[in-house]
Amino acid sequence: MAGLDAIDRNIIRLLRLNARMSNIKLAEEVGLSPSACLRRIRVLEHDGVIRGYTALVDHSSREAAMAVIINITLDRQTEDYLTRFETAVRRHPEIRECYLMTGGSDYLLRVEVDSAAEFERIHTEILSTLPGVSRIHSSFSIRNVLATRRSSAK
Known part of the structure; x- marks a missing residue:
């Protein structure tokens, strides 16, 4: 900023x-x-500093909502591969967040599912069809500990 x-x-x-x-x-x-x-x-x-407003939803009100954190590794890290991947990710509302990362994987994604079967569908129909993907590593959350970016500093 x-x-x-x-x-x-x-x-x-x-x-x-x-x-x-x-x-x-x-x-x-x-x-x-x-x-x-x-x-x-x-x-x-x-100026795009504030890109929008959103509501933080208490997922405990949904019976079985689970967050799935997905690490994606691309075949290559060229500008073309990154752009094609990011364009494709934006087409899928099931993908709630997507971050370009440093370290062991290229992207970190977050999706929310109600069941393993729902995640299997997302994995088969969406994640495995994203362009340039060479590796998908998924982790299921046990519970949400913090879901806000609250700052107590004044």
């Missing part, structure tokens, strides 16, 4: 804690007028 000033960073921090915070409350917290605060938020959105 280079190029952001302390107020922008504070706005982002507060929105990460509560994206539904009213603009009036947010403006008060960061020391701006509501109109100035809203202008900054719009600039952060326009």
Whole structure:
């Protein structure tokens, strides 16, 4: 987040804690007028710093929801291979998160499933058909320990 000033960073921090915070409350917290605060938020959105808003869902309300963490290794790490893989991943809403990684694998993906059979379908129909994949290593979560990026720093 280079190029952001302390107020922008504070706005982002507060929105990460509560994206539904009213603009009036947010403006008060960061020391701006509501109109100035809203202008900054719009600039952060326009510039792609804030890419969207989402809801964190308590998966304990779903009986058997499991997160599956998947490490993907590609045949090659060329720009073409990376671009083709990332384009294909974006077409599948079953893939909730995708990170380009350093270390032993090229990508880390997260999917959520209700059963081993559902994961088998995702593995067969989606993961194994992604372009350039040479290795897929999957791990099933036992339980969720932390599902937020909360920051207590002010």
